[in-house]
Amino acid sequence: MTILRFYKYNFNWDNEKEIYYRKGNIMKNRKWVIMPLVLLLVLLSGCQAVGNLDINSAMVGDLNVKSIETKQSLAVQLTPVSTASAEERKIATVLNGMQLNINHAKLQENGNVSVEGGIAYSGMTLPFQMFMDTKGVTIALSGAQKPLYIPLTTEEQMAFLPASLTMKQIEDQAKELITKSASLFFKHAPNPSNVTVDSVTQEVYGESVDLTHLHIELTGEEFIGLVKPFLTSISTDEAGWRDLLATLYDFITYAESQMSDEEKDSVSYFTLDQTKAEFVNESYAEVQSFLKDVLSEYDKYLKEVSAEPEFKTIFGTNTRLTLDLYFDKDMHTRKQIVDLTVALPSSEYVPYSMFNLHTENENWNVDGNIVADPIATPNGVLDVTSKDFTPGALLRSFDTTSPVYLLLHDVAGIANKSIYIDKDSSYSSYDVVTKDRVLLMSVKQLAEEFDAKFTWNPTTKTITLTDDITGAVTTLHLNSNKAVTDGTTKTMTHKVVKIKGVTYVPVRSVAEILGAKVTSESSYVVVERK
Numbered sequence: 009m010t011i012l013r014f015y016k017y018n019f020n021w022d023n024e025k026e027i028y029y030r031k032g033n034i035m036k037n038r039k040w041v042i043m044p045l046v047l048l049l050v051l052l053s054g055c056q057a058v059g060n061l062d063i064n065s066a067m068v069g070d071l072n073v074k075s076i077e078t079k080q081s082l083a084v085q086l087t088p089v090s091t092a093s094a095e096e097r098k099i100a101t102v103l104n105g106m107q108l109n110i111n112h113a114k115l116q117e118n119g120n121v122s123v124e125g126g127i128a129y130s131g132m133t134l135p136f137q138m139f140m141d142t143k144g145v146t147i148a149l150s151g152a153q154k155p156l157y158i159p160l161t162t163e164e165q166m167a168f169l170p171a172s173l174t175m176k177q178i179e180d181q182a183k184e185l186i187t188k189s190a191s192l193f194f195k196h197a198p199n200p201s202n203v204t205v206d207s208v209t210q211e212v213y214g215e216s217v218d219l220t221h222l223h224i225e226l227t228g229e230e231f232i233g234l235v236k237p238f239l240t241s242i243s244t245d246e247a248g249w250r251d252l253l254a255t256l257y258d259f260i261t262y263a264e265s266q267m268s269d270e271e272k273d274s275v276s277y278f279t280l281d282q283t284k285a286e287f288v289n290e291s292y293a294e295v296q297s298f299l300k301d302v303l304s305e306y307d308k309y310l311k312e313v314s315a316e317p318e319f320k321t322i323f324g325t326n327t328r329l330t331l332d333l334y335f336d337k338d339m340h341t342r343k344q345i346v347d348l349t350v351a352l353p354s355s356e357y358v359p360y361s362m363f364n365l366h367t368e369n370e371n372w373n374v375d376g377n378i379v380a381d382p383i384a385t386p387n388g389v390l391d392v393t394s395k396d397f398t399p400g401a402l403l404r405s406f407d408t409t410s411p412v413y414l415l416l417h418d419v420a421g422i423a424n425k426s427i428y429i430d431k432d433s434s435y436s437s438y439d440v441v442t443k444d445r446v447l448l449m450s451v452k453q454l455a456e457e458f459d460a461k462f463t464w465n466p467t468t469k470t471i472t473l474t475d476d477i478t479g480a481v482t483t484l485h486l487n488s489n490k491a492v493t494d495g496t497t498k499t500m501t502h503k504v505v506k507i508k509g510v511t512y513v514p515v516r517s518v519a520e521i522l523g524a525k526v527t528s529e530s531s532y533v534v535v536e537r538k
Contacts, residue, residue, distance in 0.1 A: 061205045061220055064194040066339045071187050073340065075117045075378040079213070080110040080369035087362035089354070096359040102419055105130055110369075114380045122380035129419070132411050139383045146383045151410040156402075157389035185252075185259050192248045196241040198234050200226040210334055212342045213372040219334040219342060228327030228351070236306055243299040246292070253288045253295075318353035326351035326362070340374045398459040399423045400476035423477050425524075426536040427457050429515065439510050446502040447533060448512035451484070458522045458537060464511070471504065471511065475522055477537075482521050484513065493521055 086100040110125040123138040135150040140160075148155040202225040210219050242248075260280055280287060313319050321327075327350050334343035348365045352358050390405060391397060399422045406413040416422050430436035431447060439450035451471055455462040459476035469486040482493040489503040500517035515533060516526040524537040 061222060061335070062339075063222065064191065066222075066333075066335050066341070067194045068187060068191045069339050070341050071183075071190055073115075074375055075373075076115045076371055076375070077213075077373040077378060078110070078113045078115075078369055078371045080108075080113070080367060082108040082365070082367040085362075085364040085366075086360045087364075089359055089361050092359035100360065102129075109133075114378050116378050116380040120380040122382070124381075127415075129415065134411050134415060137381075137383055139380065141380075141382075146385065146389065148383050149406075149412050151406050151412050152390075153405045154387050154390045155383055155385055157385075157391050159391065159393055181259050181262050185255050188252045188255050192242065192245065192252055195248065196238055196245065198237045198241070200224060200230050200234065202226070208334070210343060212334075212370050215372070217336060217342060219336055222331075222333040222335070224329070224331040224333075226329045226331075227325050228323035229325050231327075231329075232310070232323050236303070236310075239299060239303055239306070243296065243303065249292055249295055250288050253291045254284060256291075257284045257287045318355070321351050321353040324351060336374075338374070340371065342371050342374075344369050344371075398476050399425075400459060400479075403477065404479075421538070424536075424538050425458055426534060429533050429535065431531055431533065439512070440515075441507060441512055443502060443505065443512075447515045448502060448505065449515045449518075451504070451511050451513040451518065454513065454515065454518055454522075454535075457535075458519075458524060460522055471513075473518070473522070477523060480521075484518075486511070489514075491517065491521060 083106070084103050086103055088097050088100045092100070107128040108125065109128060110123055112125075113121065113123045115121050119142065121138075121140045123136075126133040126135045128134075137148040139146045142160065144157055144159040146155050146157050202223075204223045206221050206223075208219055208221045209216055210221075211217070212219075257280070261284075264280065282290070328348075330345075330347040332343075332345040333341055336342050345368045346366070350363045352360055352363060354361075390401065402422065403413060403417055406416070427438075429438055429440060429447070429449065431440070431442065433440050433442075438453050441448050451473075452462055454460075455473055461472075461474035461476070463472045464470075465472070471484040471486075473482045473484070474480070475482070480494050482491055484491055484504050486504050486506060489500045491498045491500055498517070498521070500514050502514040502517070505512050515535065519526050519535045522537070524535050527534045527536070
């Protein structure tokens with residue numbers, strides 16, 4: 009199996025090329041496919057040597073750091089268009105008023121990570137701590153009764169891995185592959201016109217350090233001019249490609265060696281049936297064929313897509329990357345400032361005209377003796393993968409007056425939910441029926457959609473619903489239109505009925521009991537909780 013077949017499984021590359029270059033051009037028709045290119049602005053920002061600074065070596069060298077301490081800040085700015093809705097403007101206001109601050113992060117040599125920081129918003133700071141090891145991620149939010157826990161070794165998350173293969177082993181084996189991939193990329197990335205290097209003295213975590221300062225500025229317009237030279241240059245590096253492909257082969261075969269026969273059968277599309285030489289030769293030929301095809305059509309494609317207003321906006325002079333990197337004498341990055349502004353095209357689906365990302369960080373104690381700080385969990389944890397983890401469960405772990413509760417409930421709106429129900433049961437994704445001109449829905453499905461706890465007592469033919477957000481308990485009886493919520497009785501628009509083993513309730517009445525609002529249209533209804 010060669011690299012393209014490995015990556016695309018049984019994908020027919022010749023057919024894809026025909027689709028790609030045929031009349032109409034799929035890249036042109038799917039205008040938003042150009043957006044991922046923006047990410048390359050940060051990467052393809054100049055990696056050739058400047059003065060005495062070997063940028064390629066410096067960039068790749070950071071990948072080999074085993075332990076480090078750091079601090080970082082990150083802020084995002086969105087500029088709404090004049091036609092943006094109130095909700096869309098609110099999103100921008102919230103994001104623009106927030107900043108993520110990592111006051112102290114530690115990377116231990118064994119891969120453990122600890123973070124201490126806070127989210128600044130509207131004059132408040134919401135502290136948090138995080139600890140990650142090979143088993144999972146623990147996040148302690150200020151004021152929470154229990155830390156959140158995200159297991160990294162659940163059956164679902166590890167299903168694609170052989171039982172004897174751990175994430176640490178994968179990381180170790182992948183490290184060389186990542187390093188060589190980055191080295192090949194950085195080696196051929198051309199420099200933009202605005203790149204300078206000078207010697208400076210800067211303070212890093214309270215220490216005065218002599219540093220080499222690399223400054224890069226790049227616009228979206230100039231970036232487009234760098235893509236073809238990059239592809240042309242990287243297409244000529246046969247030794248680099250063969251070395252990378254050989255490393256990829258080693259990575260795949262290592263994973264295979266840890267698998268049982270049964271595991272190999274379950275992931276047969278990932279296995280190799282070639283020697284290393286065969287794999288490298290065939291994969292290199294396919295890479296060359298791909299790059300040759302891209303380069304032969306590049307000018308034609310660029311001419312076509314450049315006429316698109318979206319392309320002109322994103323890859324114009326208003327899209328700009330400013331990058332400041334500070335390297336010490338060992339070529340380790342000690343400070344970094346990144347400012348990326350992306351101009352967004354006018355569209356009914358994009359209510360913002362500009363996106364800005366600004367981040368700054370400092371690094372110290374590089375490859376030092378560092379121990380990450382675990383988080384104590386005397387009261388247990390709140391497992392986010394548990395079926396019992398709901399918006400209400402998270403909110404109930406905080407006092408209703410705490411800043412985190414207000415942020416989650418009022419700003420982030422984690423309790424907000426909405427569903428669309430087709431009135432025609434033959435088209436609806438839910439069990440629905442109409443009786444006496446009233447839309448009824450499976451009570452179990454309605455409860456699940458809004459995270460309400462559902463229980464059925466077959467003896468008394470009673471349904472109990474517990475509201476996920478408020479905790480209010482509602483009792484319903486089969487063949488009755490009465491609902492009792494925390495002792496208060498309400499008359500529903502229809503009685504509870506059972507049809508072919510499914511228990512149905514009136515959508516509007518029960519949705520309102522669960523704190524939702526129902527809007528009826530001609531062919532469907534919207535049930536929304538805010």
